[in-house]
Amino acid sequence: MDQRISFVTLAVADVALSEQFYCGGLGWTPQMYVEGEVLMIRVGAHVVLSLWDRAAFEAEVGPIAGGAAGASGVPPVTLAHNVRTREEVDAILRRARELGAGPVTAGQEREWGGYTGYFADPDGYRWEIAYNPGEIGDLVLP
Amino acid sequence: MDQRISFVTLAVADVALSEQFYCGGLGWTPQMYVEGEVLMIRVGAHVVLSLWDRAAFEAEVGPIAGGAAGASGVPPVTLAHNVRTREEVDAILRRARELGAGPVTAGQEREWGGYTGYFADPDGYRWEIAYNPGEIGDLVLP
Numbered sequence: 001m002d003q004r005i006s007f008v009t010l011a012v013a014d015v016a017l018s019e020q021f022y023c024g025g026l027g028w029t030p031q032m033y034v035e036g037e038v039l040m041i042r043v044g045a046h047v048v049l050s051l052w053d054r055a056a057f058e059a060e061v062g063p064i065a066g067g068a069a070g071a072s073g074v075p076p077v078t079l080a081h082n083v084r085t086r087e088e089v090d091a092i093l094r095r096a097r098e099l100g101a102g103p104v105t106a107g108q109e110r111e112w113g114g115y116t117g118y119f120a121d122p123d124g125y126r127w128e129i130a131y132n133p134g135e136i137g138d139l140v141l142p
Numbered sequence: 143m144d145q146r147i148s149f150v151t152l153a154v155a156d157v158a159l160s161e162q163f164y165c166g167g168l169g170w171t172p173q174m175y176v177e178g179e180v181l182m183i184r185v186g187a188h189v190v191l192s193l194w195d196r197a198a199f200e201a202e203v204g205p206i207a208g209g210a211a212g213a214s215g216v217p218p219v220t221l222a223h224n225v226r227t228r229e230e231v232d233a234i235l236r237r238a239r240e241l242g243a244g245p246v247t248a249g250q251e252r253e254w255g256g257y258t259g260y261f262a263d264p265d266g267y268r269w270e271i272a273y274n275p276g277e278i279g280d281l282v283l284p
Contacts, residue, residue: 001234003170005185006272006282007222008150028145031278043147045187046282057218061260061268065215066208073207076199076265077219080149092143118203123218126203130148136173140148140188 008043008079009050010125011057011064015039017122018051025099049079078118080128082140086115092129093117107131150185150221151192152267153199153206157181159264160193167241191221220260222270224282228257234271235259249273 012018019039022028031048032040039051058064066073083089089107097104102120109115114137116130154160161181164170173190174182181193200206208215225231231249239246244262249271251257256279258272
């Protein structure tokens with residue numbers, strides 16, 4: 001099994017809200033959209049982000065820990081979007097705030113030398129907007 | 143904000159167990175490993191999987207919904223690893239079973255035309271091993 005992720009699938013309460021946020025708000029182009037079921041967005045050369053209706057997710061994968069949607073607390077996963085400068089981090093977080101993206105935490109210096117902040121999508125999934133001046137930071141930039 | 147995922151970060155109870163599973167078991171090569179803190183593995187041209195100590199994750203991102211580790215139920219995220227044939231799906235699930243990878247569900251035909259099954263990593267994160275004969279299936283293959 002070679003080390004590859006092909007899809008990142010997130011269970012969502014309302015696929016239409018995800019579509020509004022990612023496509024309407026962030027302006028991303030869907031690769032596939034089936035109303036009420038699934039929204040797929042290409043997020044890398046060979047990687048797709050899939051926002052999948054929670055009921056369908058649970059029917060196939062199993063009941064989600066933490067119970068009902070809206071449970072307090074954050075999901076145990078974050079997605080990072082890396083950029084080349086601190087200024088780009090701030091600009092994207094500002095844009096997220098304009099879009100009303102859940103709680104937005106301002107960019108801050110991190111002990112490992114980077115600068116990052118977070119916003120949340122409609123289901124509370126955190127996106128970390130990151131400037132990482134290190135070797136791994138270079139690796140993830142297109 | 144262009145449509146890119148740079149890092150997929152999962153909160154884990156014990157980074158050493160993650161290292162045993164992904165590196166020792168699956169044979170993946172770490173990009174970075176800091177004992178007790180984080181394990182980073184390259185899983186795409188510009189994508190890194192990060193297994194991050196749960197306490198550090200919660201200190202930065204917030205308390206995880208569903209409370210204590212070991213809460214019943216699955217995380218709201220799955221990662222898919224796509225391959226070219228049904229036989230490869232079966233072979234990887236067999237290997238996962240040998241490694242003692244959590245609950246393994248056998249490959250099965252899906253209504254959308256594919257064939258997939260799941261295994262779990264030490265924290266219960268589900269990997270879907272998938273054969274997808276469609277257009278998106280082609281897209282995610284290297």
